[in-house]
Amino acid sequence: MAGVRATTARLAALAILLLLWQGVAMIVRQPILPPPGRVLVVFVQELPGALGRHALASLGRVVASIALAIALAAPLGLVLGQSRRLDGLVAPFIYLLYPVPKVVLVPVLLLLLGIGDFPKIVLITFILFFQILVLVRDAAASIRPELLTSIRSLGAGRRALFRFVYLPAGVPAILTAVRQSIGTAIAVLYIAELIATRYGLGYYIYLQGSTLFDYPRMYAGVLAMSTLGFGLYAGVDALRKFTVSS
Numbered sequence: 205m206a207g208v209r210a211t212t213a214r215l216a217a218l219a220i221l222l223l224l225w226q227g228v229a230m231i232v233r234q235p236i237l238p239p240p241g242r243v244l245v246v247f248v249q250e251l252p253g254a255l256g257r258h259a260l261a262s263l264g265r266v267v268a269s270i271a272l273a274i275a276l277a278a279p280l281g282l283v284l285g286q287s288r289r290l291d292g293l294v295a296p297f298i299y300l301l302y303p304v305p306k307v308v309l310v311p312v313l314l315l316l317l318g319i320g321d322f323p324k325i326v327l328i329t330f331i332l333f334f335q336i337l338v339l340v341r342d343a344a345a346s347i348r349p350e351l352l353t354s355i356r357s358l359g360a361g362r363r364a365l366f367r368f369v370y371l372p373a374g375v376p377a378i379l380t381a382v383r384q385s386i387g388t389a390i391a392v393l394y395i396a397e398l399i400a401t402r403y404g405l406g407y408y409i410y411l412q413g414s415t416l417f418d419y420p421r422m423y424a425g426v427l428a429m430s431t432l433g434f435g436l437y438a439g440v441d442a443l444r445k446f447t448v449s450s
Contacts, residue, residue, distance in 0.1 A: 226239055236419050244427075255425065257403065258407065258428075262406070265404070266436065268325050274382070284345075310327060328392055332381070332385045335385045336382065336385075339377040347370070379443055383441050386436050398410050405428055
């Protein structure tokens, strides 16, 4: 029942946003702001073609970045959460690097790694890495000592503790970190796809808006990137709620 109410509220919010868009478009009456109905028509028409190919390229980069960030950050976060001594050595580096705006590294990565998908994936991975690392470390460190003591008294070794205690505690933290970082990852993806690439929604939006001045297609690209971000957010959020409830 709660899920139905949440879905209804989101659909109502979407309808209000579309009405506001329509109202502003009617007031402005400029080609740079087409009405939502026209954009939706272009979106449906373009999705099986060029827009769909660019969306798949962007989706592949984001999914690869998420998988790589989890593979690198989650084990390290679990290890740091278990070892105060090791965490004390690594924590100063996390403290210094975590607040750095990673988008400023775009030209550096392009110079070091060249053009193509790899530097873009590395950049988004770098953003997700610290978010996952910090939340997983904190989740592992917050496990009550008496729980660990009771499990050790049953004969559980380090491997059993990792499998049955630390890992279940870390999975919700991983999904929470990914969910919180998706918006930033999509924004950085847009900026990264403006440079040295011919495929991706960032390139598509820039090409249509700043080169071809085809504003309905530009907004269709914005809609596709927004849909990509929302789809990833909703999917990760649903998976997080499932792991927490189960």
